[in-house]
Amino acid sequence: MSSIAQTAKNAFTTMTQTEKVAQLSNNFTVNTEASGAHLTTDHGTAVADTDNWLRVTDGTKHGPSLLEDQIAREKIHRFDHERIPERVVHARQALGAAAHGYFKVYDNSASKYSYAGVLTDPSRTTPVFLRFSTVAGSAGSADTVRDVRGFAVKFYTQEGNWDIVGNDIPVFFIQDAIKFPDLIHAVKPEPHNGVPQAQSAHNNFWDFAFQQPETSHMLMWTMSDRGIPRSYRMVQGFGVNTFTTVNAEGKRFFVKFHFVPELGVHSLMWDEALKICGQDPDFHRKDLNEAIDNGAYPKWKFGMQIIPEGEEDKFEFDILDATKVWPEELVPVEFFGELVLNRTVDEYFPETEQVAFCTSHVVPGIGFSDDPLLQGRNFSYFDTQITRLGINWQELPINRPVCPVMNFNRDGQGQHRIHKGTVNYWPNRLQATPPKPVAQGGYYDYPQKVGGLKQRARGAKFNEYFNQAQLFYNSLAPIEKMHLIKAISFELDHCDDPQVYISMTKRLAEIDLDLAQQVAENVGGEKPSQAARQNHGKKSKNLSQFDLMPENPTIETRRIAILVADGFDFSFVEAMRASILGAKALPFLIGPRRGSIASSDSKLGSLPADHHFEGMRSTMFDAVIIPPGEKHVNTLAKNGRAIHWVREAFGHCKTIGAAGEGVWFLRTAVNLPGVDFANNGSGDAVTSSYGVVTTEKYSFTSSALEPIKFATGNGGFLSNFATELSKHRCWARELDGLTEQV
Numbered sequence: 001m002s003s004i005a006q007t008a009k010n011a012f013t014t015m016t017q018t019e020k021v022a023q024l025s026n027n028f029t030v031n032t033e034a035s036g037a038h039l040t041t042d043h044g045t046a047v048a049d050t051d052n053w054l055r056v057t058d059g060t061k062h063g064p065s066l067l068e069d070q071i072a073r074e075k076i077h078r079f080d081h082e083r084i085p086e087r088v089v090h091a092r093q094a095l096g097a098a099a100h101g102y103f104k105v106y107d108n109s110a111s112k113y114s115y116a117g118v119l120t121d122p123s124r125t126t127p128v129f130l131r132f133s134t135v136a137g138s139a140g141s142a143d144t145v146r147d148v149r150g151f152a153v154k155f156y157t158q159e160g161n162w163d164i165v166g167n168d169i170p171v172f173f174i175q176d177a178i179k180f181p182d183l184i185h186a187v188k189p190e191p192h193n194g195v196p197q198a199q200s201a202h203n204n205f206w207d208f209a210f211q212q213p214e215t216s217h218m219l220m221w222t223m224s225d226r227g228i229p230r231s232y233r234m235v236q237g238f239g240v241n242t243f244t245t246v247n248a249e250g251k252r253f254f255v256k257f258h259f260v261p262e263l264g265v266h267s268l269m270w271d272e273a274l275k276i277c278g279q280d281p282d283f284h285r286k287d288l289n290e291a292i293d294n295g296a297y298p299k300w301k302f303g304m305q306i307i308p309e310g311e312e313d314k315f316e317f318d319i320l321d322a323t324k325v326w327p328e329e330l331v332p333v334e335f336f337g338e339l340v341l342n343r344t345v346d347e348y349f350p351e352t353e354q355v356a357f358c359t360s361h362v363v364p365g366i367g368f369s370d371d372p373l374l375q376g377r378n379f380s381y382f383d384t385q386i387t388r389l390g391i392n393w394q395e396l397p398i399n400r401p402v403c404p405v406m407n408f409n410r411d412g413q414g415q416h417r418i419h420k421g422t423v424n425y426w427p428n429r430l431q432a433t434p435p436k437p438v439a440q441g442g443y444y445d446y447p448q449k450v451g452g453l454k455q456r457a458r459g460a461k462f463n464e465y466f467n468q469a470q471l472f473y474n475s476l477a478p479i480e481k482m483h484l485i486k487a488i489s490f491e492l493d494h495c496d497d498p499q500v501y502i503s504m505t506k507r508l509a510e511i512d513l514d515l516a517q518q519v520a521e522n523v524g525g526e527k528p529s530q531a532a533r534q535n536h537g538k539k540s541k542n543l544s545q546f547d548l549m550p551e552n553p554t555i556e557t558r559r560i561a562i563l564v565a566d567g568f569d570f571s572f573v574e575a576m577r578a579s580i581l582g583a584k585a586l587p588f589l590i591g592p593r594r595g596s597i598a599s600s601d602s603k604l605g606s607l608p609a610d611h612h613f614e615g616m617r618s619t620m621f622d623a624v625i626i627p628p629g630e631k632h633v634n635t636l637a638k639n640g641r642a643i644h645w646v647r648e649a650f651g652h653c654k655t656i657g658a659a660g661e662g663v664w665f666l667r668t669a670v671n672l673p674g675v676d677f678a679n680n681g682s683g684d685a686v687t688s689s690y691g692v693v694t695t696e697k698y699s700f701t702s703s704a705l706e707p708i709k710f711a712t713g714n715g716g717f718l719s720n721f722a723t724e725l726s727k728h729r730c731w732a733r734e735l736d737g738l739t740e741q742v
């Protein structure tokens with residue numbers, strides 16, 4: 001990290017040091033590196049030797065080891081029980097992918113809908129902990145698999161912990177919690193052979209998806225690019241279920257929670273995601289760490305969709321059905337605040353692994369709805385934490401609220417607290433620990449009127465499964481539709497039971513005929529000649545990722561590779577690096593070897609390459625630049641790996657830039673198809689073609705740092721390059737079939 005970034009980070013972290021972070025560091029943090037610390041047993045006795053088991057030996061020959069060695073026994077016992085059961089779903093997490101941060105509302109405008117302090121008091125900075133996860137894979141699976149991402153937020157509010165246990169996709173596969181074990185069994189490795197790991201591409205998942213048609217809408221989402229995010233920092237977060245809020249006048253509202261990332265919503269390409277699974281299975285974890293460590297704190301806008309009680313029946317869908325979105329044309333998102341992550345965890349296990357979320361954790365002013373998925377979840381999460389962490393899981397440091405906890409729940413395995421006093425029940429003669437009346441802040445249960453027959457049935461509107469699957473598909477841009485078709489084709493190709501892929505291609509005809517036909521042709525299904533249901537043709541906003549581009553173009557946190565071999569142009573590379581850092585992106589030098597690479601000018605010297613071509617592949621970067629330098633490009637041109645590097649980046653639609661002899665390398669050695677390059681004699685004019693930005697001559701501005709202006713045409717080389725990169729990828733390459741040629 002640069003020293004500027006470090007200073008900024010320290011200042012910012014101190015400013016936003018939250019109560020929760022202070023609580024963790026004061027009461028629970030043990031610094032194993034503190035001076036004067038020495039090794040002890042768990043009961044505190046100093047240990048003199050932790051290398052040799054107590055045994056019978058004359059110093060030359062070994063006799064038996066003694067069970068008497070209490071120090072060795074304790075060490076082994078502790079080790080034997082280090083692992084806890086992994087989460088039955090969402091086992092794979094990042095930071096890994098969890099981080100501390102804070103939540104703040106802009107003003108008190110949400111008080112129209114809720115009296116919760118966390119949503120209405122702008123003077124508060126509420127500490128949060130956010131855990132990202134994948135759903136299907138085990139704890140050791142890769143980050144970039146096709147899957148839903150968990151987005152679980154714990155708000156340590158002054159009135160208790162509030163958990164939004166959300167996902168990066170706004171709908172769910174099933175409507176009723178009773179189907180969850182079936183869904184998860186179907187997606188997890190098949191029972192007879194234990195494969196595949198972290199994949200939905202197998203018979204059982206797609207068989208279940210067909211048998212349970214309510215999965216249709218969410219399938220469209222997971223098969224779209226949403227299933228393979230570029231970064232956890234670039235996903236939306238959704239509470240998914242319908243919750244309720246109550247305002248100070250006692251009026252109730254149905255709400256859905258939304259988090260929209262400042263950086264836009266971006267994805268990997270499937271070929272790239274597959275490769276990263278092997279090249280760097282911890283890609284997303286590292287990405288989150290890297291950004292936070294560099295002071296680029298991920299930020300989300302927080303909003304709610306709100307339907308006042310009394311208006312819930314006016315929609316063609318049931319607002320309690322978690323397989324449906326509330327289209328934003330009908331119910332706009334109102335934004336109230338922001339969530340920022342600014343601190344990575346100190347230790348993975350006690351924080352990321354032991355954090356435990358519960359949908360049933362709400363605070364006064366927030367409540368539940370009768371959403372049948374939510375009702376089941378409210379039971380399941382508490383229950384699963386007991387298996388995973390023991391009954392006293394809420395006392396673990398990461399789970400403990402920042403406000404006082406006082407009650408008569410007692411004992412149980414792993415009790416941490418010693419309660420003083422003679423009574424452990426209520427009511428008691430001492431009036432100790434009485435309940436708090438609602439008027440003074442006690443939890444308010446909204447007096448909801450209920451009636452109906454007790455039966456195993458769902459509401460009538462729950463029986464419609466395809467309208468919103470069509471709505472989502474119709475709303476995608478052509479390139480997104482293309483990716484979705486390829487993704488379903490990949491998945492069904494991995495199903496070897498014809499019954500599975502044939503029935504599923506028929507099912508797709510309920511959504512869109514063209515979609516069904518293309519997939520059927522790819523996977524050997526029966527190509528339907530007519531739609532099983534007419535596509536209504538409607539679209540909605542903010543379903544396509546293109547609707548969610550950042551308000552202002554940015555290249556912040558993007559990883560930019562600069563390929564160098566001996567003889568590169570020193571001044572050019574230094575100017576690029578300074579400007580890239582100035583735009584808060586991250587430059588990396590990639591060379592034929594790690595270490596010193598000589599520039600073309602012996603007076604200016606050499607620069608250290610951060611990685612070598614084999615060690616760090618193009619998949620790890622968002623863009624690549626080829627600097628000028630005759631000897632350097634001649635060396636690159638003879639290196640198959642360097643050529644593959646750039647062709648692969650081109651195939652993944654990444655921004656590519658080159659200047660001087662670097663342009664020759666792209667045109668002749670890499671031989672990029674379909675691209676126009678800067679011509680000989682065009683001077684410092686910049687050519688931008690299919691996301692490839694080239695200039696014959698790079699003109700240095702007065703200072704080495706060229707400010708990036710995000711302008712095409714006359715903005716200069718770097719500004720054109722940055723503008724292309726801010727669009728994330730150049731999809732025209734794929735639409736025009738160029739990516740198939742490399």
Ligand code: HDE
Pocket residue numbers: 087088089090131132133149150151152165166167172176177178180238239240241322355356357373374376377380381382384385
């Ligand atoms: Fe979960 N889910 N879930 N889920 N879920 C779990 O709880 C469950 C559902 C979600 O980072 C488990 O602590 C049921 C929807 C996230 O620790 C378990 C149903 C959504 C996480 C559980 C659902 C989610 C979990 C496993 C159907 C999106 C990771 C470990 C009614 C809104 C939380 C654990 C973390 C984890 C049950 C459906 C999100 C077993 C019964 C819908 C982000 O309790």
